[in-house]
Amino acid sequence: MSNLIEAKGVTLRYGRNKTAVDDVSFTLPKGRVVGLLGHNGAGKTTLMKALVGLKATEGELTVLGRSPVAERSQLLTELSYIPDVAVLPRWARAHELITLMSGLQPKFSAERARQLLRRTSVGLNDKVKSLSKGMVVQLHLALIAAIDAKLMILDEPTLGLDVISRKGFYEMLIDEWCDGERSVLISTHQVEEIEALLTDVLMMDEGKLVLNLSLEAMESRFVALSHDPEAAEEVARAHPLLRYRSMGGKPAALFDGAPPPHLESMGQRFRPSLVDLFVALTRKPELAPRA
Numbered sequence: 001m002s003n004l005i006e007a008k009g010v011t012l013r014y015g016r017n018k019t020a021v022d023d024v025s026f027t028l029p030k031g032r033v034v035g036l037l038g039h040n041g042a043g044k045t046t047l048m049k050a051l052v053g054l055k056a057t058e059g060e061l062t063v064l065g066r067s068p069v070a071e072r073s074q075l076l077t078e079l080s081y082i083p084d085v086a087v088l089p090r091w092a093r094a095h096e097l098i099t100l101m102s103g104l105q106p107k108f109s110a111e112r113a114r115q116l117l118r119r120t121s122v123g124l125n126d127k128v129k130s131l132s133k134g135m136v137v138q139l140h141l142a143l144i145a146a147i148d149a150k151l152m153i154l155d156e157p158t159l160g161l162d163v164i165s166r167k168g169f170y171e172m173l174i175d176e177w178c179d180g181e182r183s184v185l186i187s188t189h190q191v192e193e194i195e196a197l198l199t200d201v202l203m204m205d206e207g208k209l210v211l212n213l214s215l216e217a218m219e220s221r222f223v224a225l226s227h228d229p230e231a232a233e234e235v236a237r238a239h240p241l242l243r244y245r246s247m248g249g250k251p252a253a254l255f256d257g258a259p260p261p262h263l264e265s266m267g268q269r270f271r272p273s274l275v276d277l278f279v280a281l282t283r284k285p286e287l288a289p290r291a
């Protein structure tokens with residue numbers, strides 16, 4: 001199996017009228033850390049539900065070579081998944097959850113879970129209800145990272161956590177789970193802090209996949225140009241994807257491809273951030289003023 005996920009023309013609807021995911025195609029190979037980015041309502045959670053067989057799709061979808069809906073119970077023993085809320089039973093102690101997982105998940109290693117927990121401030125005897133939100137998420141990650149899987153799917157794993165807890169979560173994920181063979185798909189709005197971890201990005205907007213690119217390819221494809229305010233009109237005429245202010249407040253423009261040669265001499269190229277690209281590709285048009 002060369003790709004862990006293969007999606008071709010995947011469409012997901014709620015009822016007759018709502019198309020939450022619209023004709024999405026992508027592949028996810030081994031050894032990648034992929035960010036699934038999109039605003040609220042872009043379709044990220046719906047797509048992830050389809051990947052774990054919770055929602056039937058139109059189009060073709062295989063995850064770990066399986067059909068997620070038809071082979072759901074088998075698939076769930078082969079991947080690691082955290083849905084968007086940390087759903088651990090409040091009454092349970094950490095060691096009880098480890099015992100529970102050992103019974104449910106053939107690929108789960110209790111020893112590995114205990115080892116991962118030692119990285120966190122969660123004790124084996126701690127009850128979920130006594131833990132902070134950040135600690136619950138750390139415990140959840142320790143439990144699912146102890147599954148010997150090829151693919152981890154995380155839906156907004158750090159929602160509601162403070163910056164230190166978010167950093168701790170991602171450090172543990174990268175240090176303890178990613179090994180160059182396994183892949184992770186992470187949905188988030190927190191584009192800034194995840195950029196450095198990612199190898200690839202999938203960007204969704206209103207159900208459509210608007211970008212599917214490796215970070216390396218992003219660097220060579222998109223170019224930002226900072227320029228003097230006097231050049232603003234000339235730059236606007238070249239129809240950049242986005243005009244904004246770069247660091248230091250200097251006007252800047254983001255181009256898909258190289259800017260026209262006459263503009264290059266008016267400004268200075270720099271590497272656009274993923275956030276800038278996210279804004280450029282998913283920005284809503286300005287609201288028309290009321291008549």
Ligand SMILES: Nc1ncnc2c1ncn2[C@@H]1O[C@H](COP(=O)(O)OP(=O)(O)OP(=O)(O)O)[C@@H](O)[C@H]1O
Binds near residue numbers: 040
């Ligand atoms: N159960 C449902 N019934 C009807 N519409 C739904 C349902 N769940 C989601 N939707 C709609 O589908 C679209 C995609 O929602 P989804 O939850 O997948 O987005 P998301 O990108 O995960 O958003 P968020 O970042 O806010 O979690 C939205 O317009 C949402 O209102």
